[in-house]
Amino acid sequence: MKAGPDISRVAALVGDPARCNMLTALMNGRALTASELAQEAGITPQTASSHLAKLEAGGLIEPEKQGRHRYYRLTDPDVAGVLEGLQGIAARAGHMRVRTGPKDPALRRARICYDHLAGDLGVQMLDSMKRQRLIRQTKQTIELTGDGKRFMAEELQIDADALTHPRRPVCKACLDWSERRHHLAGTLGAALMSRFTELKWAARDATPGSRVVNFTRNGEKRFAALFGADA
Amino acid sequence: MKAGPDISRVAALVGDPARCNMLTALMNGRALTASELAQEAGITPQTASSHLAKLEAGGLIEPEKQGRHRYYRLTDPDVAGVLEGLQGIAARAGHMRVRTGPKDPALRRARICYDHLAGDLGVQMLDSMKRQRLIRQTKQTIELTGDGKRFMAEELQIDADALTHPRRPVCKACLDWSERRHHLAGTLGAALMSRFTELKWAARDATPGSRVVNFTRNGEKRFAALFGADA
DNA sequence: TTCATAGTTCGATGATAGCCGAAGCATCGA
DNA sequence: TCGATGCTTCGGCTATCATCGAACTATGAA
Known part of the structure; x- marks a missing residue:
């Protein structure tokens, strides 16, 4: 047992499929509103709100208020880098998401x-x-x-x-x-x-x-x- | 919903505290036996066995059989890289593990x-x-x-x-x-x-x-x- | 003011998954 | 062959947490 940053908390944030969809949607660098992210993840706005609060507390995303919208973006290029790294590992292990809906x-x-x-x-x-x-x-x-x-x-x-x-x-x-x-x-x-x-x-x-x-x-x-x- | 590598599965693997402790213990590059990893994570061998099987299926660790021992190591420097990246994000967000005891x-x-x-x-x-x-x-x-x-x-x-x-x-x-x-x-x-x-x-x-x-x-x-x- | 939209909070529910005890294989030494 | 050790499988218990309906707040528009 060592002391150190608590990786597992951060990883658990990414580990939920709904939150992961949101983060993936943000990987293009653009900021999206809470509703857009909810739709992206296929969940209701209430649920999304809870997830977004957790992601923010975990330092993965940052909010920006604009009128009655709340835009979220990835905190940092480092976050995108970690997500890309995870993608690489997942791809190598052959864990691909099942395609749902009309393939694009x-x-x-x-x-x-x-x-x-x-x-x-x-x-x-x-x-x-x-x-x-x-x-x-x-x-x-x-x-x-x-x-x-x-x-x-x-x-x-x-x-x-x-x-x-x-x-x-x-x-x-x-x-x-x-x-x-x-x-x-x-x-x-x-x-x-x-x-x-x-x-x-x-x-x-x-x-x-x-x-x-x-x-x-x-x-x-x-x-x-x-x-x-x-x- | 988009298709893509299933990040969330891999992240969820790291997201469990017990598994995360195991991975962290492997980050020095040495290979450890299943029992050692169980002790490192503070869980019983049965539970550890289940976790190790999942980590292996997820491509994060690789086993090496040696006699009646089973040594595990991180699959790849890329895995260590992602873990380090997560550590960086966690540290910045102030999420530190409380357990102390600098073992190495x-x-x-x-x-x-x-x-x-x-x-x-x-x-x-x-x-x-x-x-x-x-x-x-x-x-x-x-x-x-x-x-x-x-x-x-x-x-x-x-x-x-x-x-x-x-x-x-x-x-x-x-x-x-x-x-x-x-x-x-x-x-x-x-x-x-x-x-x-x-x-x-x-x-x-x-x-x-x-x-x-x-x-x-x-x-x-x-x-x-x-x-x-x-x- | 009144209505509509964006977002949040709360409470109840249900499924997932971690956990351990007990029992079962497999390997090694004698 | 026997026992000891390392590890895995199985079954049942429990806690966590994602989810949504309903109700609430805040901003903007008419």
Whole structure:
């Protein structure tokens, strides 16, 4: 028996399916209202209120009052990091949630994972980048090559050297749950996603809280030209 | 309701106090028998057996049969990483375990966290570096100063400019659970640890899987000269 | 003021899951 | 072969906690 932070209390908070759904819904970084979170978790507002109070007391989420709404967001990127870590472990153990309701092909195809592109297209992009030797990935490391830097600058006007960040790696392999393979996270992953948005190749779905990313017809073509299966 | 890795199942495993005690006991990297873990968690062997089966099914621990004993260890450094992350969040929220009795003082004093120094000495080092203005840390950022670069080059023959890595920041503040304060991670943290090893100031404990770091008498003196409380 | 919406508090209920005693395997030593 | 030890399975007890209906507070709109 050792002294230390009481992990189990925090973990128990995440351990309830309803609360976990709420947290997962917040992983895209946006703040959601209590009602939205209740719906997301499939529970009544009363129950949600109780859960939200517990999550707040546990330091996992922070409220922000705005009019008669109460917006909640994850306290901290560290919280999102732990949740991602749990996702990785769960995926490896083969514990996937059973899909209920209509399966959402749009969500499988392209969605936001925190701030970068995930889903079929996200995985496809990283695959293509490796095939084109823009990114080199070994078992332990993943990094942008010289070719990759040039490519980012010429094709997408992204200055890779400007992406270094003290608390975040430029490239990070993020396990994609729908594909069970990696897609690209890190500051480069985020930069790519925001460039796609700026170029109006893609936009986040208008539905509040949705993580779906819709590509325009033109955007899909330009994306395929750079990162298509034959590129 | 979305599909995805079932975080809540994994989190619920950690969320039970008894199981959490077991996992914490395994965090030093050593493998323990079922009985030892039962005692560690303060429960009977029957109950422990049930918990261990669940943890194994959840992919958090792995058994190794040896005679009539069954040794368990954490599946993976990733698991330890998630546990450390949870510890950080719990510590920040002020949720500390009440049970005291520092069973492994060596682990508290100096241990490996991934590839860098953690524990009392790790925290002390970062503190000292900030006091000497080798590192500047704001709420959001942490970076090496000019003085810091010179110090690294002159005192430890570490070329800070060579430490830039596409996937990893040079400096990163990592929350230390035993001290509830930050220690230094990132490529610089790793470089320092490997330099200490090269200089034979410190070595990882010989026990397989152990995370304890043992400083030599001379190493401790040299370390204190650079990063001591009065330096 | 009056109504509507967002959110919370309270109390009762019911299911889940941790817990242990007892008994059952499996392995080791003699 | 026998007994001792380590561990697991089974069954029943109990406590916890998620859940919802109903009632309450607070903000905003008409």
